[in-house]
Amino acid sequence: MKARHQRFLLISLAVAALATAGAFVLNAFQSNLVFFFTPTQVFQGEAPKGKAFRVGGMVKEGSLKKDGENVQFVVTDFANEVPVVYKGMLPDLFKEGKGVVTQGKLNQGNQFAASEVLAKHDENYMPPEAQHALDKAGAAKAAQTYKPAN
Amino acid sequence: MIVEVGHFALILAAFVALLQGVLPLAGTLNGHQRWQALARPTAIVQFLLIAVSYAVLTNAAVTDDFSVKYIAEHSNSLLPVQYKVASVWGGHEGSLLLWVLMLSGWTLAVALFSRTLPLAMVARVIAVLGFVSVGFLSFILITSSPFERLLPAPLDGRDLNPLLQDPGLVIHPPMLYMGYVGFSVAFAFAISALLSGRMDAAWARWSRPWTVVAWIFMTIGIALGSWWAYYELGWGGWWFWDPVENASLMPWLFGTALIHALMVTDKRGGFKAWSVLLAIGAFSLCLLGTFLVRSGVLTSVHAFASDPKRGVFILIFLVIVVGISLTLFAWRAPRATLGGKIALVSRESMLLANSVLLVVATGAVLLGTIYPLIIDALNLGKLSVGAPYFNAVFVPLMVPVVFLMVPGGIAHWRESRGKELGRQMRWPALAAVLAAAVILIFSERGTWLTAMGMALAAWVVVGLLVQIVARVQKPGRIPLSFWGMHLAHLGIAVVVVGITLVKGYEIERDVRMGLNDTVSIENYTFELVGLNEVNGPNYKAMRATVNVSKDQKPLEVLYPEKRRYFSTAMPMTEAAIDAGPLRDLYVSLGEAIEGDKPQWSVRVYYKPFVSWLWYGAILMALGGLLAVSDRRYRKSALSAAS
Numbered sequence: 001m002k003a004r005h006q007r008f009l010l011i012s013l014a015v016a017a018l019a020t021a022g023a024f025v026l027n028a029f030q031s032n033l034v035f036f037f038t039p040t041q042v043f044q045g046e047a048p049k050g051k052a053f054r055v056g057g058m059v060k061e062g063s064l065k066k067d068g069e070n071v072q073f074v075v076t077d078f079a080n081e082v083p084v085v086y087k088g089m090l091p092d093l094f095k096e097g098k099g100v101v102t103q104g105k106l107n108q109g110n111q112f113a114a115s116e117v118l119a120k121h122d123e124n125y126m127p128p129e130a131q132h133a134l135d136k137a138g139a140a141k142a143a144q145t146y147k148p149a150n
Numbered sequence: 151m152i153v154e155v156g157h158f159a160l161i162l163a164a165f166v167a168l169l170q171g172v173l174p175l176a177g178t179l180n181g182h183q184r185w186q187a188l189a190r191p192t193a194i195v196q197f198l199l200i201a202v203s204y205a206v207l208t209n210a211a212v213t214d215d216f217s218v219k220y221i222a223e224h225s226n227s228l229l230p231v232q233y234k235v236a237s238v239w240g241g242h243e244g245s246l247l248l249w250v251l252m253l254s255g256w257t258l259a260v261a262l263f264s265r266t267l268p269l270a271m272v273a274r275v276i277a278v279l280g281f282v283s284v285g286f287l288s289f290i291l292i293t294s295s296p297f298e299r300l301l302p303a304p305l306d307g308r309d310l311n312p313l314l315q316d317p318g319l320v321i322h323p324p325m326l327y328m329g330y331v332g333f334s335v336a337f338a339f340a341i342s343a344l345l346s347g348r349m350d351a352a353w354a355r356w357s358r359p360w361t362v363v364a365w366i367f368m369t370i371g372i373a374l375g376s377w378w379a380y381y382e383l384g385w386g387g388w389w390f391w392d393p394v395e396n397a398s399l400m401p402w403l404f405g406t407a408l409i410h411a412l413m414v415t416d417k418r419g420g421f422k423a424w425s426v427l428l429a430i431g432a433f434s435l436c437l438l439g440t441f442l443v444r445s446g447v448l449t450s451v452h453a454f455a456s457d458p459k460r461g462v463f464i465l466i467f468l469v470i471v472v473g474i475s476l477t478l479f480a481w482r483a484p485r486a487t488l489g490g491k492i493a494l495v496s497r498e499s500m501l502l503a504n505s506v507l508l509v510v511a512t513g514a515v516l517l518g519t520i521y522p523l524i525i526d527a528l529n530l531g532k533l534s535v536g537a538p539y540f541n542a543v544f545v546p547l548m549v550p551v552v553f554l555m556v557p558g559g560i561a562h563w564r565e566s567r568g569k570e571l572g573r574q575m576r577w578p579a580l581a582a583v584l585a586a587a588v589i590l591i592f593s594e595r596g597t598w599l600t601a602m603g604m605a606l607a608a609w610v611v612v613g614l615l616v617q618i619v620a621r622v623q624k625p626g627r628i629p630l631s632f633w634g635m636h637l638a639h640l641g642i643a644v645v646v647v648g649i650t651l652v653k654g655y656e657i658e659r660d661v662r663m664g665l666n667d668t669v670s671i672e673n674y675t676f677e678l679v680g681l682n683e684v685n686g687p688n689y690k691a692m693r694a695t696v697n698v699s700k701d702q703k704p705l706e707v708l709y710p711e712k713r714r715y716f717s718t719a720m721p722m723t724e725a726a727i728d729a730g731p732l733r734d735l736y737v738s739l740g741e742a743i744e745g746d747k748p749q750w751s752v753r754v755y756y757k758p759f760v761s762w763l764w765y766g767a768i769l770m771a772l773g774g775l776l777a778v779s780d781r782r783y784r785k786s787a788l789s790a791a792s
Binding site: 009010014018021022024025028029031032033034035036052054066068069088089090092093103132 | 384494499503506507510513514517518521531532533534535536538539542543546547660662720721722723740741743744751753
């Protein structure tokens with residue numbers, strides 16, 4: 001093999017390898033994006049069926065029910081609510097009236113079956129996604145109350 | 151009053167850093183030796199000023215001076231003294247001060263241990279470090295001064311985040327920072343080489359030990375962080391693909407590629423442009439990591455109270471650094487030759503393939519880490535990239551890297567004969583096949599992934615044995631760096647074993663337990679025998695007593711705790727671990743479950759070989775240490791300088 005051929009082979013191998021790696025990365029990337037929805041968006045049916053996504057907001061006061069490992073609670077943005085079912089241990093900082101983000105899928109009964117309840121590291125800390133959900137719902141409400149006065 | 155002295159020293163340090171950047175560099179342009187000679191004294195003065203500033207803040211923490219806002223927010227009079235000292239880097243402002251202290255420390259080290267280098271080179275390197283320091287010092291002074299007063303002073307401080315009150319925290323951030331900051335030295339060497347146009351082997355040789363030392367610190371820092379997450383977060387996980395973990399992994403991957411590329415530049419004169427690019431990339435990733443961690447765009451234990459100004463500042467700094475470096479590279483790099491020709495099968499080609507793979511892996515991690523931030527910044531919605539993405543991408547990219555370690559080590563420089571290479575790889579190949587067969591045949595739960603992991607580990611271990619045997623048979627003194635390399639590679643194999651076995655065979659059980667209830671995993675039995683209240687210095691805890699027995703014989707008593715810290719309402723899980731070289735038993739206490747009979751939810755984990763992850767990291771660090779203590783560096787630096 002001449003040096004020129006060898007170099008050509010080397011370069012084409014490298015390009016092929018990089019292209020494979022790139023395609024592979026993007027494919028894995030596509031299938032692992034988890035989108036975030038507010039309780040209002042879930043209520044309006046914007047959330048995907050059969051695909052995992054995240055919901056965030058406040059844990060509604062008085063909504064937490066525990067039966068051993070089985071946990072139920074309601075996530076609210078004070079405009080709409082999503083009932084959540086979860087099996088497992090809740091993180092240390094999970095509390096009624098505090099912010100929460102959960103990841104999972106909608107089940108048949110239109111409950112959100114959470115596979116993960118995200119732990120936060122600081123009691124004063126509000127997950128930005130939960131804050132975002134509250135802000136959005138708050139803005140929508142403000143717009144609604146504003147309209148009639150219009 | 152003394153606090154203001156600290157602040158003032160920091161302001162002075164910023165001016166000295168500016169002098170340290172401008173004058174020596176100007177000296178290299180106009181040929182004034184005296185200006186160049188200013189590099190060392192300014193570096194020393196800058197270090198002393200920052201050290202004073204840092205000592206002042208530490209003093210304020212130890213003496214409970216809550217009139218300093220930072221201390222009031224991160225410390226507490228009840229905090230044990232070692233955590234008061236650690237609280238200095240427990241928040242944003244203080245951790246940046248630690249950052250500049252280390253940067254000036256590295257600069258000082260360059261100033262002191264560069265006697266053998268040409269003056270112009272030293273002047274350039276120290277000047278570049280001076281400019282980096284100017285950036286960080288002005289960041290602290292403009293947006294995040296730790297010396298701000300809080301008047302009237304509160305009676306007590308808000309306390310350090312309980313998660314951070316742990317021996318792991320005392321050393322994890324300084325280690326990681328030493329690594330992050332250390333890559334600035336590799337960066338400074340690369341930029342100096344570009345500035346001088348002297349892209350020869352000498353540059354790579356000078357730069358190598360510094361890069362390896364930074365890499366050692368980073369390896370230890372990442373391992374400590376992973377260990378801390380394992381025992382402190384109470385989930386038994388050791389790597390979460392959290393953006394902050396990724397922020398430290400990315401420069402580590404680049405740094406690993408850089409160490410190997412620099413070796414080729416040093417020994418063969420090849421890969422020059424590639425080495426420079428990797429050095430620029432590694433430091434840029436360190437800055438990006440700082441941006442991610444410190445700007446508050448991320449949500450994690452590392453993201454401190456955020457202020458958008460801070461994020462913008464670091465982002466601008468990052469853009470300036472990357473912009474200038476790449477412009478300089480585009481302008482100067484063509485002067486660097488590509489080095490000699492290399493064949494398709496040669497040590498160079500495999501090192502090149504590996505460093506490209508490491509860069510691609512970094513790119514994949516980067517994509518997953520910053521894509522959600524970009525989408526959010528553009529207001530296109532909120533999303534996250536889950537751990538499955540990282541696992542799906544990272545593992546297949548790392549498998550060929552680990553695979554190539556063996557032929558890469560055996561192959562000759564420039565050109566290797568395929569047949570000869572194949573013959574030497576017989577034994578590693580046989581070991582790999584055997585390891586895979588053992589897993590698939592004798593282990594019930596063994597999957598092809600487990601088999602592949604063990605095959606790779608066996609491949610690497612036997613591969614390095616073959617190399618060592620071949621080297622010992624040859625005459626001549628074996629340099630320390632040879633043993634260093636193989637020790638570090640052995641560390642990789644040990645980490646691979648740890649990951650493979652813990653992923654393949656771990657058992658996790660979340661159960662409800664009342665008094666005298668038992669749980670069994672494999673041949674271990676866990677019995678909850680007691681629950682009492684205990685008092686710590688700044689917390690109260692519920693402590694469970696769990697008797698562990700193996701084959702009905704008592705083995706160990708574990709005391710997992712649920713703590714409640716006085717200063718915050720925050721509950722904290724303290725897992726109890728019976729650690730061993732072959733398996734860890736991990737028990738953590740969940741919440742109380744109300745009912746007629748009191749019960750607690752308890753996590754009981756059996757984690758085989760999990761400690762190998764950290765043993766492997768220690769071996770890598772030791773390998774690096776052996777490599778830098780090779781006397782070749784000192785000697786050759788002398789001969790290169792004369």
